[in-house]
Amino acid sequence: MERGRESGQQGTEPNVPKQGTSGNILLRMIENHYRKTTFAKTDDQITAESHLFPGVPFNRLFVIPAAMVIQFCCGFFYAWSVLNRPIDIWMYGSPGADKSVITFSIAIASFGISAAVMGPWVERKGPKSSILLGSTFYLAGHYFSALAFHLRQMWLLYLAYGVVGSFGSAVCYITAVSVLLKWFPDRRGMASGLAVSGCGAGAMVAAQLLLPLTSEVGLTVAFVILPSAMLVPMSVAGFVLRTPPPNFMMVVEKQVVIDPGKHSSDDDDTRTRTNEIKCSKNENLSAVDALTSRNFKLIYVMFFANSIFGLVLISRLANITRDVFRKSEYEGTIIVSINGMFDLVGRLIFSTLSDWVGRKNCFIVLLSVQLVILSLFTLITTTQTYWAFLAAVWILTGCYGTGFGILAAFLSDTFGPKNVGTCQGVIFTSWSLAGICGGLIFSALFDAYKDEYDWDPYPYNVNVWWILAVVVVGLVACIFIKPSPKDKAFMGGLKAIFMKMCHRSETVNTRESYEMNSEEK
Template identity: 45%
Template sequence: MTPSRNVEDLKTSESATPLIIRLIQNHYTAAPPIKDQEQISREEWVFPGLRFNRYMCMPSAFIIQFCCGSLYSWSVFNKPIDNLIYGSIVNMAPITFYIAVGLLGFSAAIMGPWLEREGPRKASILGGFLFCAGNLITALALYLKQMWLIYLGYGVIAGYGIGICYISPVSALQKWFPDHRGLASGIAVSGFGAGAIVSAKLEVALIQHTGLPTTFLIMGLGYFVLIFISGLVLRTPPPGFSPASLNDTSLDSEMHQVEMGKTVEDDESAEKSNSKKLDDDDDKKEWTLLEALVSTDFRLMYVMFFSNILFGLVAISRLSNMITDIFGKSAEHASTVVAINGGFNLSGRIFFSLLSDYVGRKNAYVLMLTCQLIILASFYFITTGGSTTYWLFLMCMWIIASCYGGGFGSIPAFLTDKFGQYNIGACHGVILTAWSLAGIVGGIVFTSVFKATSEDRDISDPFPYNVNVWWMLGIVMVGWTALLFVKPTERDRKVYKMLGRFFPKK
């Protein structure tokens, strides 16, 4: 076949592909931008007089995630919004949270490739603007007493902005800290847990002193200022970056290479070489984004991630009810336990992500899912033991919260190790749709089963909770099984070899 015939066949094939499919393929195959020497020199400074170093990205990422974490405190608005608009509790305000969670995962999946092309600074500022706009629209909606406008403002617009802000700092940190990816991602997403704790107290105080509309006005503007300033610090490393060349403190060696006349193309070759050394991928393959997203490992990891967060998400939303209904504790006691639970959620994001730096990403998830399987399998005995097993119930819930947070803290590093640092933004965004799926579908299924099994039963009867546990146990078992088939990374194999020395084959 002649070359001209090959070109004609290619054109015919492209023309036969629907336009929407070609647009999607182009969106998810674009290469990251190439930095020129002028841009590298400019990014050496945060502003005149303040030299950039990679550790500045950590507090910036924490602050951005802290602002996004206010989403988890939405429940403090439910009753005040219902009372303001309808004059009674009609449970319409909680729908806003589910819309926002759904849009969070959707926007992260859609905007991931754009983030990798344009960089974390533009992405975080865009996300902060949408988040602020959503809060301001919500303030207007409350003034006009229009619930549909709240759904649009906070649910759709703010939720979309949160998704962009969530993945932007994580993507930057994975590129700057190939030597401590787990720790870097854990510190970043721990801000989300901290924001959920602090913002709830702040929002309640603002509602009492300024009213609902003004609360959203103040919070929206405040979040934008924090995200904008933090976003200015974020950037991606120069070509050829490696922690050893920086001596962990500055960009001097990279700048010196450029000044000595090294071309951008040479730097790109060096970067690919460093990437192969640092990414810890099992076969050292250079993945394209589309290859990563359709790979068997990614699909298995999606199932694993979904199952790891499902029970934790449901438990967090129902913890206060279980404490007061099943164990007969006061509402004040329950609120204290919920606050402590938030602390375990936060600490789990750091602990398991840091642990994965030493024992491997896959091994860390094996530990998290195994803990959940044990707790789910014994949940019936824990909830039917009355006050004698209450301490055990608390311990189990705090372990679940830690595993839930640990899943979010470890997944960015796991994805980067498997598919490369330039695919992390999109891969992380797509896998976060499992969060949306778990929040919406898991919440609907749990509520439906709970209502169907709680009819004609006393409120203290744990049976409706225990029935729900059985189907969640099945899903976690599926996720645990899927994880076993994910190819281990280099860190995982090192642990296997070490265990093999302690338990040699006969």
Template identity: 25%
Template sequence: MASTSDAANGSHSAPGLLDREAIVAKPGFNRWMVPPAALCIHLCIGMAYGFSVFWKPLQGALLDANGNVIPECSAGAVTFGEKAVGTLRALTATDCNWSQFDLGWMYTFFFVLLGVSAAIWGGWLERAGPRKAGLVSTLCWCGGLLIAAFGVYTHQLWLMWLGSGVIGGIGLGLGYISPVSTLIKWFPDRRGMATGMAIMGFGGGAMIGSPLATFLMDNVFKTATDPGVWQTFVAMAVIYTVFMIIGSFGYRLPPPGWKPEGWAPPVNAKSMITNNHVHLKDAHKTAAFWLIWTALCLNVSAGIGIIGAASPMLQETFGGALAGAPELGYAEMKDNAAIAATAAAVGAGFVGLISLFNIFGRFVWASSSDYLGRKSTYFIFFTLGAALYVLAAFAADWKVMALFVLCFCIIASMYGGGFSTVPAYLADIFGTQFVGAIHGRLLTAWSTAGIVGPVIVNYLHDTRYAEGIPPDQLYGQIFYILAGMLVVGFIANMLIRPVDPKWHMSEAEVAAEQAKLKSAAGDNGGSYGIGKGGLDAKAAAFWTLVGVPLAWGVWQTLEKALVLFW
């Protein structure tokens, strides 16, 4: 808020534009303008999932005088220790190429920093408001891309890690949680649906960003000596900046006490939904917080490692059957270039298909939770997920690819559904006053799962492979272990109970938190002209802005997925 001296000097307009109090909705505002604003940001930062499209071009970025690819900095290394030494050299070396191991650390930075930054700055976001948080996210994510572009241009891996990995990861955290509290307050009647729409965008960001990046590299910037990666980073930073600024300035807050016309909070209709609020400083002191943290962590851990290994998992399990040669195992298939290429295309289609289920599962499951209840929805995730992992192990043994693919499509939908349902789960348990910041702290479960899940899957895979287990039998034991993790998650979810009333904020505390916004809303805070639903012309135009690129991304993904059926 601008100071008195600023106001006297006439310089209060710029700071006021970003203040939380400045974005309280006025009469006539349509609440359906808020979800596309959130999508503008989530569709951009969701490109973090698609960064692997840059790995192969970057691995061959440096050429010798004869036009041949220079060896990797960790060339010849076969053990983790030697790989680590190679990566340390790769951080600053300009005479060797980066390996996938070197570049893969970007994913670790992305999702660890996402959870850490959301936890650290979630409280600031509640005070500053979603507009300011969205703009800081824009600065970090897009600025990080520019720093990474300079790192690619100068071939300095540490700048890649710092730019997109660390600074960009902070932008991911702030951008991810920026709309959560706002959407829940605008849609108290459809909490799951509202957060599902936004968080669907994070899953869909790679659907748009990956084919866009590939097009820019291959058709616009690539030359005989340059893969076009740094130029693509710059172009995407510019595009994302425009969309994220539009989204940030599209955010509006409902006045305190506002509710949709004709809607009343349920009275003891669902015991798991509270009409009270728990302060941010107290939420982590409750058993409910840590049980939800455990449930989310186990749901994500069980899914993220398998999703990350989807293509090789399918190829190792079914081998030449993917290319119409079921008599060839995975090892024999690799020796036939044509069959291996066809199998790889089918593997890419499988990745595209589970990506679609991951994305739309975020919306479908979260929306369904408005009717099923959040606890019941998580029960479905754990029981059905565990059963599907066991069924997938049998499908692998039976060599029934259709059943195998179906299992993992549904698992992927519940992986995404866990993310989109949890903000509404938190609002039910802790109230809406600090739900954005509480959600930020809970995302440390994602950071933990982002390490635990892939480590379990990759370690067991490599260990079993070293023991000489055939490729088509590598994953069965892994599936049973992941099913066991979901059983533990089921128990954690079963133990979740409403928060003890001793943690509820008093009416005076809630009133003090809402005082500034009430002042900003003036006499119109209870007006039914605020937040009336419906797709009027302005809302339809805003939805079109995000809907067209999302539809294009879905089509691009479907084209790849069709390989599975032809």
């Protein structure tokens, strides 16, 4: 009976009322852009994509290394902070010009806007066209950056790397994640984590590679070598990526919550496995319905809060180690590289763990950990406890990376896999806002106090206070997100264990009390 009802719901896709848009051509175009996100394959395409090469049947495992290669190349984007000082010296002759960091801020803004606009296009056109477009712009952004260094024109660097290259990176990023989630509906957390972990690995390698490379050949030649080295791997990965055929299905787990107040036998479990694939109402949401839902707005705020400290930190980490703790530039690059490793670990391990724990539960933990560490951060920097600073930074970076690793799976669970590209694209505008707003506020406060507090952590500490308030808001928003069956199952299991422990403790206390009374008698 239940299955029949769900089958009947599949044919009725909820629509957003179109009153007020019928007479406005621009609004109708925007609505159509976000509503029509289906990639229709021809029979010839389905037949051709069933094999990787003639005689080699395609396996969904092939998309994992392909997606990771794409993300690895995009990960160079995160190591920009190690180039801030060399670029300022090359362009302005002064390491204190502080203009190079603006490139990263522009790139963040462009990334979010590009992902939001191109998300539906990626879903409509499929991965091959998307990777072709994205990689072309991403590599072209590097080549034009080389021209900017040659001409010593900062505005051209802002345009080339900040806009063109970031646009390409955004298209490649959402394409790789979207494809992988479609192939692994049974392990969305793992798939999302594997995809974006390549990005953390790229940042880690880039942090160690960029400074020696630019020192050896100069900025201009380095930004010719980098895209030339990425061209072949990205092309091969784009050839491998493809979406599943229309009849693709996987066995997934259905989770139910058992009332912990009821006595159950030892054979009962909080999770029961079934061979049926059930399609929830969320699987049939249109992109417009998903984007206007209450859950999406709460996830938007939550992701903004989870990203803001990581973004502000990533672009200035090398500067903080030098300014506050007086470490060398070389040690700063080592710290940035290790930081990338924690980003990688967060994206990979905890996103896989979310397949059992639940996405919302993971985000509550992430934001709570950030809340505690940020509360102690000013004490750590004021006392200049270097080891504690490194531990705090790396844990916070792990939280930042974990948020990225879980996000796509969270959106897929909540709004259906067909809306991942669109929803993730729009969500990335919150990431861009976090980077831009956080960067502007950080810079304004830092510039106001840096001359007054020379070699003092106060210009950095004063920024932690408002970031702490943002994280509190994000945690509240996360709490109000509707939990998934997986979130309920995990919490139900914890509650059941807690109740059993309390029951056992009560039994032991009763027994001890009885024995004491017996002895007294």
